[in-house]
Amino acid sequence: MKRLPFLTALLLLACPLLLHAAAEPGKPNIVFIMADDLGWADVAFHGGNAPTPTLDKLAAEGLELTHHYSAPVCSPTRTGLMTGRCWSRFGVTTPQNERALPWDTVTLPRALKSLGYETCLTGKWHLGSKPEWGPNHFGFDHSYGSLAGGVGPWDHHYKKGGFMVTWHRDEKLLTESGHVTDLIIKEACEWLAGRKKETPFFLYVPLTAVHLPVKEPEEWLKKVPAGITGAVPRQYAACIMHLDAAVGQIVAALEKNGQRGSTLVVFTSDNGGSTAENNGQAYPPDGYDSGPLTGNNKPLRNEKGSVYEGGTRVPCLLNWPGIVTPGKHDAPVQIIDWMPTFCALAGYKPAKDLKWDGVNLWPQLVEGAPPQPRTLYTVAPGFKSRALRFDPWKLVEHGSGEKAKYELYDIVADPNETKDVAAQQPDVLASMKERMHVKARADRDAVAKD
CATH class of the missing domain: 3.30.1120.10 (Arylsulfatase, C-terminal domain)
Structure with a gap:
């Protein structure tokens, strides 16, 4: 028998090692998109009256978590996402402008950053509305958007008072023109295009849509179905459609940059839909139509602010082509589960007990493990x-x-x-x-x- 050429023999010896390496995926990229006040039935795949083709496609091609729970309002949900713990452990139960977390908190971006991830937030922070309390102090390399809560879509101002001027880039306040949804998505897509391609990333996009006050560009109002009538209902529907297209822009950016196959995308809402007055007195006047928002949580009971299902059970989609099998997952899960899940995927091992209330969902979502019985606990504003x-x-x-x-x-x-x-x-x-x-x-x- 003739000897194999040296190079051929070397390749044969290396094949098992190469196959093993291929079977061990690297740290995944993670994109977490969070709508603001988007109700259970505001999306078309739950019977909503505004078309949401991007989200419908992500749902059809991904995994829908049909019993995903948030907190009843925004800052608590964001606390749970950032820490893996019940928001009430920090005394956070209401939307708040004061700093929500202790300085030494091991947040989700801090944990991922310790593993070499690049981290970015474009959108609404609302865990401390002063620049010195902003996202860059809690693990984000880059941050942009509203330090406070939902802002006027064109003037980017928060409620009247000490935190009204809140629009920033890396905690430096600035003034910009443009619609809030377009600005947030533009920043996210530019960050994706400009970052180092060889390192994993965590991109957190907490949109302000569909939080009041809503005032959409004319191009989106023209696309609202004719059956939706009334000024505020039409603005609200246009806001949902605009949000849906924004999610599509992020997916397209991932595909353009060759990152889609290595990226886990999660979409959800921070709480249930709202029927609050659109033209309230809390925001500086900017020509907002008067009337209640048309947040739709049917057939669930109640709305934003409530511990009933309509306040806390929200749309949630998990999408990763080739990794996540399309379908529905009906076991109850909660916003606090995402930090343990993402940390497990990235290979993060805490140096100390972080006292997570959440659990790693990956075994039950993707690996076929049966969900274990668990207790989900929810606290409303002011306990x-x-x-x-x-x-x-x-x-x-x-x-x-x-x-x-x-x-x-x-x-x-x-x-x-x-x-x-x-x-x-x-x-x-x-x-x-x-x-x-x-x-x-x-x-x-x-x-x-x-």
Whole structure:
């Protein structure tokens, strides 16, 4: 038998090593897109009246998390995403302009940055509305948008008061022209195009759409279906359609840059839809149409600010071609789960216990592991209400102490919370109340310690 040429033999020896390397994927890129106040049924794939072709396609080609829960309002949800912990552990329950997190908090971007990730936020921060409390101090290499909450779409001003001027780039306040959605997406796409291609990245895009006040460009108003009538309903529909197209721009940028196959994309909302007055007095006047927003959470109960399903159960899509199998995932998950999930995917091992309340979802979402029973805990603004889900039950608590009132729902059989069965299930009620009290005590202990 003739000897193989040296190069051929070397390649044969290397093949197993090359195959092994191919089977070990590198650190994935992560894009997390969060809408603001987008309701359960505001999207077309849940029956919404405004077309959302980009999101419909991501849903059809990806995995829909049909029981994904946020906090009832914005800053708490963002706290949960950044820390993997219940927002109430930090005493954060309302939209807040004061600094939300302790300086030494190991945030999601900090964890990923320690592994070599580039990190970027374009959009709404709302975890500390002064420049010195901004995203660059909590793990983001680059940040842009609103330090405070939702802003006027054209003047980029927050509510009247000390935090009204909030538009920034890397925590330097600036003035720009253009619609807020276009500006946020332009910054995100330019960052994607200009970054180092050989390093992984985490891009967080917390849009301000569809938060009030809504005032859309004429080009989007012209595209609103004729069946949607009234000034504010048309503005709201145009805002949803504009948001959908913005998500499409990010996907297109990933494809153009050759990054789509190595990028996990997640889309969700920070809380349920709202029917608040569009032309309220909190914002500087800028020609906003008067009337209530048309946030749609049907058939879920209630809306933004509530611990009922309409306030916290939100659209959520996971999309990664070739990695994530299309379908639906019906087990309950929560915003606090994303930090443990992303950290596990990236290979991050905490140097200390970060006291995550969330769990790594990847085994159940992609690897076929059965979901484990778990308790989901939700706190409303000011601790005025709480909810606790432990399937098949959901407990709702209004007030606290001896004056607290309780409602109990079979949330699996009655997802729209139409029948309070507390009186018929005294043993279950007692057990769920004890679970609730354990969570509440953990809140008090964490806030006192921090």
